[in-house]
Amino acid sequence: MTSEPAPTVRRAERKRAQQADEMRADIIDAAFAEFAERGYHATTIGDIAKRLGISSGSFYNYFKNKRDIVDHVLDMLMGQMLAALQAENAPEAAQDAEQYAAQALRIAGAVDAIFDADRRVPQILLFEATSIDPELTARVMELFDIAGHFGVAYLTNGVERGFLRPDLNIPATADAITGMILAVAIRSLRSNLAATERRTLREAVVATMLQGIMR
Amino acid sequence: MTSEPAPTVRRAERKRAQQADEMRADIIDAAFAEFAERGYHATTIGDIAKRLGISSGSFYNYFKNKRDIVDHVLDMLMGQMLAALQAENAPEAAQDAEQYAAQALRIAGAVDAIFDADRRVPQILLFEATSIDPELTARVMELFDIAGHFGVAYLTNGVERGFLRPDLNIPATADAITGMILAVAIRSLRSNLAATERRTLREAVVATMLQGIMR
Amino acid sequence: MTSEPAPTVRRAERKRAQQADEMRADIIDAAFAEFAERGYHATTIGDIAKRLGISSGSFYNYFKNKRDIVDHVLDMLMGQMLAALQAENAPEAAQDAEQYAAQALRIAGAVDAIFDADRRVPQILLFEATSIDPELTARVMELFDIAGHFGVAYLTNGVERGFLRPDLNIPATADAITGMILAVAIRSLRSNLAATERRTLREAVVATMLQGIMR
Amino acid sequence: MTSEPAPTVRRAERKRAQQADEMRADIIDAAFAEFAERGYHATTIGDIAKRLGISSGSFYNYFKNKRDIVDHVLDMLMGQMLAALQAENAPEAAQDAEQYAAQALRIAGAVDAIFDADRRVPQILLFEATSIDPELTARVMELFDIAGHFGVAYLTNGVERGFLRPDLNIPATADAITGMILAVAIRSLRSNLAATERRTLREAVVATMLQGIMR
């Protein structure tokens, strides 16, 4: 007996769903502001709610629990990362050394842009997430692994096309590259670098890396 | 009229102090075992005590509180690190490219040995410490900075002696190197690498790095 | 766009506030019952909660902590006392010896009524409050001082209007009067005197006092 | 087979007993210093021991437990008080109004001397003892009662000898007098009065009291 909902009902539903999404986004934002300020463990649901002017109970209409928020952000982040590594930035896209170098810089810039859009994201990712619970730690480690796999793909492309040293220990080098990204991210957070400083830092690191791996 | 304590008293004191040191070491050990298993926040003083077969109250005869333990370990670690960077491993010790390469491998090996002596130390350092409290985070960040300063010193030595590229962006490269160490540590923990595998990894990363920075 | 809350919301809010006030009163009541039975220090939050049939955590929705309750009661008491010393009982109200005597009896009766309304209040105030913490001790001492100041005002009025001995050491006598009130309160509590007995006690003490100070 | 101890043993024992008494006195002293500073509940056995430079375990060689100390002092105080109310200060000693007045002043002075010898005694008695446990409260109340009984005896003597008003409500007045002593003690502690100020205060209060009760 469940008939098709009338169009007006549909519209109302859509609107409601949209409002819910906005609220969810607001909550994530407030949560991250608090997490970044005082750390995940020291932040209470009440802190988040108060910042938004909602009741603590309302929180649970939008998220299953406190750590669910971090999961959502991890999802977002993962999506942005994968999106940044498509098309001209895909592992097999670079066809010669020059393109390879340009690609490396583009990717470094894209990662920087993602982190710079909300510095609280890397902050929490790097400094809090692993302490929340084993599953979340596993997810972060997975990110590390994914980074490693991408690194392997890029290096393999370079070796196969012949502009990287053929004797490269590819997995080891991939990890080293992930580490460099990590270090640059930490330095950026830590020293609160301006965009131009971050660019210089990026270029220097990419240059050293390329020199280290090029044939 | 409080005279000098009798020699027997002295001896008893020394023995007691020694036992206390042993207990302290045991507690650190038990604490780290628990922290590594279930995470710092999820570990209770009771967990640590139970593992040792002591009462939870006894814990407080040796440490001010839970985080005091992490502080102690950070002290130890800092000491070991600094000790490893002395003498032939000191920044200005390498006099030519060959010595430089050998030194890099030695240092990498020494760091690996420190971390391998108790893998829970890097685990907690990397994955928990920053979430405990702001001061502890500051201390870890300080470690990162110290690593950076040492990196700068090594690179400067190489540039000055002429076997590193003169156009190197030294601080950026120092950070990159710190990142590589980080990545190797994470990979070692994560994949539970055997000593020989770790050696291979180390050698590969050092080789790439040297190639990246050598003149 | 946050508009005025709808009237129904207002009403609900008022009701909630009222319920909260009732709960707060209930908690104070339960707390004082326990304090009077077993003493402040020996009373646990759990004792108070159990007596009310609420969970111990709920206590903290209404009071910051255990001592906060004593503070609230001190506030109440101070208010009642000050209210009792208004109008015809104000220091400058009595205009001749007869009025003065009547006033003294009225005030003694009012103080008795306040303490008799809840005998646990003087009990805790006299026997516990000073042992709770320095600030609370300070507050109780302040009460003692206030009593002294009022005493001074009453005596000054009597001396100025000429029906008290002009050579009175006013502050000393004010303290003596405060002490008598104290003693009567202690005796009442201690011997569990009935209302008529307390009245007799009061009258005797006031008579002796007046005889002691009248010209 | 337990023979008489040799004389030297006896002497050693006596000396030991004396040392033990000294230690006991030292502990009481240290305990009271701490109690007066931070209150009974906030003082730990460790605090007392540290102040004396002994170990916390040693405390238990001299006292059964923490509250035992307060008991000892209460005993001391009671003894001093009773001693002060002997001979010329005994209830029936005063034979005329003049002697009565002199006696009242002597007693007030004696009480002041006892309290002034160690101000921590009244402080703890008045502000802490009743909060320790029911038995101790009972003992303090007993002191209050004893004071009352003495008051009754003094007043009865005066009435019988005919220099006090025959219509005096003796028990009520006795309580009032106890209250005055209390108030003077509190004021002395609170305002840290000098000896001469305390004397003036005493004299004023005694004068008012006498005027209040004399025929």
Add this chain to the structure above:
DNA sequence: GATGAATGAGTCTTCATTCAT
């Protein structure tokens, strides 16, 4: 959907007291 009071499990920490040395 919103609210916020109620819950109660969970933990750190303190400290009087004991006892082996």
Add this chain to the structure above:
DNA sequence: AATGAATGAAGACTCATTCAT
């Protein structure tokens, strides 16, 4: 008699989560 480490009971307080309204 002195020591001080060990004990373990005890309690205040927090907070994620639930649920009646």
